[in-house]
Amino acid sequence: MIGFSLNLRFRLLTMATGASNGEHKSTKPPPTPSPLRNSKFFQSNMRILVTGGAGFIGSHLVDKLMENEKNEVIVADNYFTGSKDNLRKWIGHPRFELIRHDVTEALLVEVDQIYHLACPASPIFYKYNPVKTIKTNVIGTLNMLGLAKRVGARILLTSTSEVYGDPLVHPQPESYWGNVNPIGVRSCYDEGKRVAETLMFDYHRQHGIEIRIARIFNTYGPRMNIDDGRVVSNFIAQALRDEPLTVQSPGTQTRSFCYVSDMVDGLIRLMEGENTGPINIGNPGEFTMIELAETVKELINPGIEIKMVENTPDDPRQRKPDITNAKKLLGWEPKIKLRDGLPLMEADFRLRLGVAKKV
Numbered sequence: 001m002i003g004f005s006l007n008l009r010f011r012l013l014t015m016a017t018g019a020s021n022g023e024h025k026s027t028k029p030p031p032t033p034s035p036l037r038n039s040k041f042f043q044s045n046m047r048i049l050v051t052g053g054a055g056f057i058g059s060h061l062v063d064k065l066m067e068n069e070k071n072e073v074i075v076a077d078n079y080f081t082g083s084k085d086n087l088r089k090w091i092g093h094p095r096f097e098l099i100r101h102d103v104t105e106a107l108l109v110e111v112d113q114i115y116h117l118a119c120p121a122s123p124i125f126y127k128y129n130p131v132k133t134i135k136t137n138v139i140g141t142l143n144m145l146g147l148a149k150r151v152g153a154r155i156l157l158t159s160t161s162e163v164y165g166d167p168l169v170h171p172q173p174e175s176y177w178g179n180v181n182p183i184g185v186r187s188c189y190d191e192g193k194r195v196a197e198t199l200m201f202d203y204h205r206q207h208g209i210e211i212r213i214a215r216i217f218n219t220y221g222p223r224m225n226i227d228d229g230r231v232v233s234n235f236i237a238q239a240l241r242d243e244p245l246t247v248q249s250p251g252t253q254t255r256s257f258c259y260v261s262d263m264v265d266g267l268i269r270l271m272e273g274e275n276t277g278p279i280n281i282g283n284p285g286e287f288t289m290i291e292l293a294e295t296v297k298e299l300i301n302p303g304i305e306i307k308m309v310e311n312t313p314d315d316p317r318q319r320k321p322d323i324t325n326a327k328k329l330l331g332w333e334p335k336i337k338l339r340d341g342l343p344l345m346e347a348d349f350r351l352r353l354g355v356a357k358k359v
């Protein structure tokens with residue numbers, strides 16, 4: 001009941017102040033792009049930088065961008081959680097370049113678009129070195145905005161549903177300011193991404209930089225690190241290894257899972273569109289962790305045990321995107337349901353783990 005009255009008051013407040021989806025128009029013109037961009041005779045390819053492009057979402061994004069022969073793609077990655085192996089099919093391709101680079105150091109490349117994905121996404125990894133995680137989110141985003149300003153590039157930030165923290169409004173619309181612990185073990189990531197969004201809008205308002213912000217919700221699919229500790233990769237790897245599925249307490253907490261190809265489609269639509277965002281990109285199909293475990297058990301290994309284990313601090317109890325804006329402004333909505341996406345990820349994990357399907 002409390003959630004409902006809070007929700008109602010929140011919606012009345014945003015209606016009164018019109019702050020629900022206020023336009024964030026800049027008063028400054030964007031920096032002039034390379035003169036090549038407007039040349040009449042030689043139309044150069046679109047030069048695209050993907051930071052974190054050796055990672056899970058980034059490598060699928062590179063695959064999609066490279067399908068367009070008018071695109072040249074440069075990946076900058078420090079391989080903290082990503083791998084060259086995710087990009088092996090592009091190494092040596094004339095329209096592709098791979099740089100080992102840490103975004104906490106400045107980077108100077110002539111590009112037209114920047115997809116800024118560089119940041120460890122798995123809680124196990126971003127909690128491993130919290131100072132580095134917040135440096136990557138703050139200094140890394142500052143460096144990428146400085147590059148965008150210098151070369152006149154449009155920049156997209158992959159933010160996260162974690163900016164809503166442990167949400168008191170459900171589902172989460174972009175106008176919800178969130179409920180975030182500023183000093184917890186997840187704050188390096190949650191607050192780091194919130195500062196990254198702040199920097200994006202400050203550069204937009206102060207320097208006219210063309211920005212795009214995606215608030216990504218839980219995404220899964222092939223090429224996730226098998227042991228990166230995230231729930232979908234954990235459950236599939238456990239089911240294939242005949243290990244109990246570890247449901248972290250209380251097990252009734254919810255997440256909404258988006259298949260990676262839907263996510264990549266949403267990111268490209270956002271970059272190519274005219275809306276700054278922030279825009280939620282995710283699948284509103286919401287499941288408890290117990291329901292997810294039961295689905296993995298049913299689809300992959302019916303004989304497996306499901307066991308309750310301890311959780312970590314500040315774990316959000318619910319998460320579900322309101323994707324009204326993605327539908328209206330991007331013409332986007334997810335196509336792949338969880339029960340159709342899980343088998344695609346299972347096939348990838350079987351291949352990488354060398355576990356054949358039992359006939």
Ligand SMILES: NC(=O)c1ccc[n+]([C@@H]2O[C@H](COP(=O)([O-])OP(=O)(O)OC[C@H]3O[C@@H](n4cnc5c(N)ncnc54)[C@H](O)[C@@H]3O)[C@@H](O)[C@H]2O)c1
Nearest residue numbers: 052054055056057078079080081082102103119121216219
């Ligand atoms: N996968 C999800 O569910 C999810 C949800 C919300 C937001 N996101 C965001 O999407 C982006 C990609 O996530 P992912 O799931 O592909 O994670 P990932 O860990 O697979 O990819 C992140 C990539 O960034 C690289 N990286 C990390 N720190 C770096 C640094 N300092 N300099 C250069 N490269 C660095 C890693 O090596 C890796 O290749 C991240 O920004 C993440 O915060 C992901």
Ligand SMILES: O=C(O)[C@H]1O[C@H](OP(=O)(O)OP(=O)(O)OC[C@H]2O[C@@H](n3ccc(=O)[nH]c3=O)[C@H](O)[C@@H]2O)[C@H](O)[C@@H](O)[C@@H]1O
Nearest residue numbers: 121122123160161162216217218230231234246247248289
């Ligand atoms: O979508 C998002 O914005 C965020 O989603 C995930 O963060 P989180 O939801 O905490 O990811 P998981 O570690 O996969 O945990 C999801 C839920 O599953 C539970 N879990 C996790 C692992 C496990 O083995 N068992 C289990 O029950 C966790 O307690 C949690 O409640 C990503 O890791 C973040 O990068 C991302 O920003």
